[in-house]
Amino acid sequence: xxxxxxxxxxxxxxxxxxxxxxxxxxxxxxxxxxxxxxxxxxxxxxxxxxxxxxxxxxxxxxxxxxxxxxxxxxxxxxxxxxxxxxxxxxxxxxxxxxxxxxxxxxxxxxxxxxxxxxxxxxxxxxxxxxxxxxxxxxxxxxxxxxxxxxxxxxxxxxxxxxxxxxxxxxxxxxxxxxxxxxxxxxxxxxxxxxxxxxxxxxxxxxxxxxxxxxxxxxxxxxxxxxxxxxxxxxxxxxxxxxxxxxxxxxxxxxxxxxxxxxxxxxxxxxxxxxxxxxxxxxxxxxxxxxxxxxxxxxxxxxxxxxxxxxxxxxxxxx
Amino acid sequence: xxxxxxxxxxxxxxxxxxxxxxxxxxxxxxxxxxxxxxxxxxxxxxxxxxxxxxxxxxxxxxxxxxxxxxxxxxxxxxxxxxxxxxxxxxxxxxxxxxxxxxxxxxxxxxxxxxxxxxxxxxxxxxxxxxxxxxxxxxxxxxxxxxxxxxxxxxxxxxxxxxxxxxxxxxxxxxxxxxxxxxxxxxxxxxxxxxxxxxxxxxxxxxxxxxxxxxxxxxxxxxxxxxxxxxxxxxxxxxxxxxxxxxxxxxxxxxxxxxxxxxxxxxxxxxxxxxxxxxxxxxxxxxxxxxxxx
Numbered sequence: 001x002x003x004x005x006x007x008x009x010x011x012x013x014x015x016x017x018x019x020x021x022x023x024x025x026x027x028x029x030x031x032x033x034x035x036x037x038x039x040x041x042x043x044x045x046x047x048x049x050x051x052x053x054x055x056x057x058x059x060x061x062x063x064x065x066x067x068x069x070x071x072x073x074x075x076x077x078x079x080x081x082x083x084x085x086x087x088x089x090x091x092x093x094x095x096x097x098x099x100x101x102x103x104x105x106x107x108x109x110x111x112x113x114x115x116x117x118x119x120x121x122x123x124x125x126x127x128x129x130x131x132x133x134x135x136x137x138x139x140x141x142x143x144x145x146x147x148x149x150x151x152x153x154x155x156x157x158x159x160x161x162x163x164x165x166x167x168x169x170x171x172x173x174x175x176x177x178x179x180x181x182x183x184x185x186x187x188x189x190x191x192x193x194x195x196x197x198x199x200x201x202x203x204x205x206x207x208x209x210x211x212x213x214x215x216x217x218x219x220x221x222x223x224x225x226x227x228x229x230x231x232x233x234x235x236x237x238x239x240x241x242x243x244x245x246x247x248x249x250x251x252x253x254x255x256x257x258x259x260x261x262x263x264x265x266x267x268x269x270x271x272x273x274x275x276x277x278x279x280x281x282x283x284x285x286x287x288x289x290x291x292x293x294x295x296x297x298x299x300x301x302x303x304x305x306x307x308x309x310x311x312x313x314x315x316x317x318x
Numbered sequence: 319x320x321x322x323x324x325x326x327x328x329x330x331x332x333x334x335x336x337x338x339x340x341x342x343x344x345x346x347x348x349x350x351x352x353x354x355x356x357x358x359x360x361x362x363x364x365x366x367x368x369x370x371x372x373x374x375x376x377x378x379x380x381x382x383x384x385x386x387x388x389x390x391x392x393x394x395x396x397x398x399x400x401x402x403x404x405x406x407x408x409x410x411x412x413x414x415x416x417x418x419x420x421x422x423x424x425x426x427x428x429x430x431x432x433x434x435x436x437x438x439x440x441x442x443x444x445x446x447x448x449x450x451x452x453x454x455x456x457x458x459x460x461x462x463x464x465x466x467x468x469x470x471x472x473x474x475x476x477x478x479x480x481x482x483x484x485x486x487x488x489x490x491x492x493x494x495x496x497x498x499x500x501x502x503x504x505x506x507x508x509x510x511x512x513x514x515x516x517x518x519x520x521x522x523x524x525x526x527x528x529x530x531x532x533x534x535x536x537x538x539x540x541x542x543x544x545x546x547x548x549x550x551x552x553x554x555x556x557x558x559x560x561x562x563x564x565x566x567x568x569x570x571x572x573x574x575x576x577x578x579x580x581x582x583x584x585x586x587x588x589x590x591x592x593x594x595x596x597x598x599x600x601x602x603x604x605x606x607x608x609x610x611x
Contacts, residue, residue: 023515026433033429034441036422037485041448044460045482049451052459111348124598129355131594133543135561136583140358143365143576151361154376247452250545254565268454275458276550288455299450
């Protein structure tokens with residue numbers, strides 16, 4: 001009996017067939033495993049990226065071919081006041097919204113880092129704005145910013161009597177810009193706060209104890225313990241936040257569609273407007289390509305921030 | 319309760335003064351944050367159940383509450399528009415894209431983390447970099463590509479393009495999970511004569527279930543929320559996804575039907591919110607985990 005058992009195992013192996021043995025070949029297995037992911041990414045990401053750069057140098061229109069026109073698209077964009085205004089608006093939007101998100105998100109993370117009752121429920125609630133489809137919450141903001149029936153205006157004018165007239169949130173350029181930035185900050189706070197909270201929780205309490213024994217004030221504890229320990233995560237979250245704020249599309253498209261008079265247009269919405277409804281695929285692609293230098297700059301920043309902490313895959317991790 | 323909480327905060331002397339300070343510096347700001355973060359949802363819900371005349375008149379009744387709740391907005395949405403069909407399309411697209419992405423990501427993450435070949439680090443890095451390419455610079459060439467493939471105005475265009483932003487994220491998340499599974503388990507199985515595929519199916523995958531769940535939730539919510547591809551690649555009304563359809567089909571003319579708009583937004587947010595509430599622990603832990611690593 002005890003002789004039969006190993007024999008059984010030995011006999012079962014060839015039964016698994018040639019295919020199974022092929023899958024035991026490591027090289028074949030690696031290729032087979034990587035094919036679906038790499039294939040999809042090459043066809044629908046790398047190739048379109050190259051195609052986009054090519055389109056930017058052509059005068060392609062939707063549904064029709066185009067010809068190579070050199071840097072003509074970029075030259076005409078450089079003389080286009082709407083595009084130049086859009087670049088400024090995009091940088092302004094990204095800078096102010098990111099600063100707001102980080103100031104408020106860090107504050108929220110520090111608040112959550114205290115021992116709180118119901119902390120898991122509070123955390124779940126805080127993530128809600130991040131979970132819900134952006135366009136749908138943007139529509140809610142659109143209604144909150146309604147010129148006539150805005151609830152904010154109602155509270156300020158009719159309840160608190162602080163203002164004489166309703167605020168025209170989306171009617172004037174600066175009001176519209178700041179309304180959009182506020183909505184973007186609202187949506188971005190949860191991600192920043194929860195990520196930074198994760199970073200805060202990795203800081204060892206003994207560091208704070210040591211600082212307290214040395215007589216450090218709360219501000220000094222924050223400045224000399226929390227801030228340096230949080231820097232690596234802060235850099236990563238900051239890069240992601242800048243990247244996705246800079247390429248934001250949904251909020252602006254849903255709330256103002258770039259109006260009034262293109263004063264809230266971002267580069268992404270302008271690329272869409274020129275490219276799809278406008279049909280000028282080449283020009284839209286040129287606007288999208290113009291975003292790449294900014295995105296590369298923040299990606300490099302992310303790479304170096306990450307590599308400083310040793311990249312996730314690295315053998316010498318920890 | 320508050321004493322116990324304060325005591326755990328450190329060696330502070332418990333006095334009424336420090337308790338007041340704690341309330342002012344922690345609970346009041348926290349309450350303000352929660353209020354601001356939740357208010358748009360509250361306002362969305364309230365508006366969805368308000369009759370039209372109440373919606374446009376703040377002086378007859380308190381606008382923060384509903385005097386005469388009504389289901390008219392929701393009824394109108396469900397029976398007079400294509401809303402159920404939009405929901406169905408969105409659901410189908412999200413589920414298919416999630417399945418494709420998880421399948422591809424599991425294999426890729428397994429190959430990168432467990433099969434360990436020369437250059438696996440660089441493949442991992444390349445996939446990570448793919449995540450940093452925002453859809454807003456891809457949608458124009460993708461529109462051209464979708465057109466060439468004859469997929470324009472077909473849900474298949476969305477099912478095939480969504481994995482471009484789902485795979486990098488899921489692969490990244492799963493690499494982290496696979497790393498936490500002891501390598502010895504696989505070696506034991508190899509010695510026992512299991513094939514690589516058997517190891518993946520019988521040992522690695524069952525142990526990585528929490529990771530698979532988080533990756534699945536992320537993929538589902540991300541594809542449910544996707545907007546720009548669905549806006550650019552789909553043109554006929556009945557094939558639109560919920561976020562796009564609400565914005566392009568329900569907003570017509572100069573008088574906005576705020577009641578049904580809000581009802582549509584509420585119903586469109588509910589599936590992800592419910593889905594999320596079931597798995598919130600996985601979600602939060604994997605989100606923080608992904609950042610930690």
